[in-house]
Amino acid sequence: MTADYKEYIDRLNDAWNSHKLEEILRFYSEDFNLYSPSAAKILGLDNGLLHNREEVGKWWRRVLDKLPDLHFETLNVSLSSDKRQVAWIFKSSHSNKAAVSIFNFNDEGRICHEYFFE
Numbered sequence: 001m002t003a004d005y006k007e008y009i010d011r012l013n014d015a016w017n018s019h020k021l022e023e024i025l026r027f028y029s030e031d032f033n034l035y036s037p038s039a040a041k042i043l044g045l046d047n048g049l050l051h052n053r054e055e056v057g058k059w060w061r062r063v064l065d066k067l068p069d070l071h072f073e074t075l076n077v078s079l080s081s082d083k084r085q086v087a088w089i090f091k092s093s094h095s096n097k098a099a100v101s102i103f104n105f106n107d108e109g110r111i112c113h114e115y116f117f118e
Contacts, residue, residue, distance in 0.1 A: 005086050009077045013090070016072050019064050021057060028053050029110040036116040067094050092118075 008027075015023040032053045039059060040048030050056045064070065071093040078087045088101045095118060104113040 005079045005083075006077050009074060009086065009088050012088075013072055013074055016070075019068070019070070021061055021064065024060065025053055025057050027111055028056070028114075029106050029108070029112045032056060032110075032112055032114070034059075034114045034116065036114075038116070038118055070094055 012024075012027050015027065018024075030053050034050045034056045035048050036050070037048050039045065039050060043059070050059055073091045073093075074088065075091055075098060076087075076089040078089075080086070084105055086103045086105075088103065089098060090101075091098055097118060099116065099118045101117075102115040103111045106112040
């Protein structure tokens with residue numbers, strides 16, 4: 001991740017707010033994994049882990065279809081000292097609460113792991 005991490009998150013947020021799944025998925029590696037306690041609860045997963053971009057894309061399509069007015073507002077963005085993780089703190093229009101996604105990046109600058117907490 002470069003010094004442009006805030007711009008990267010702005011572009012990711014714009015993609016999410018567009019609801020265009022293909023645009024969203026461009027930010028993620030093919031072997032992307034998502035850890036989400038909320039997905040665990042809704043999908044009945046023991047560990048809350050979704051594997052690969054295709055599986056996560058199917059989950060996100062369900063979310064976007066169910067919440068057509070879903071919108072995110074960035075509250076803060078922070079880069080780890082090793083420049084391989086970014087924390088995106090945002091507010092969802094769905095819950096109106098702050099949430100955080102912690103992203104790990106691969107060598108190509110794509111998100112390979114996301115830890116999402118509401």
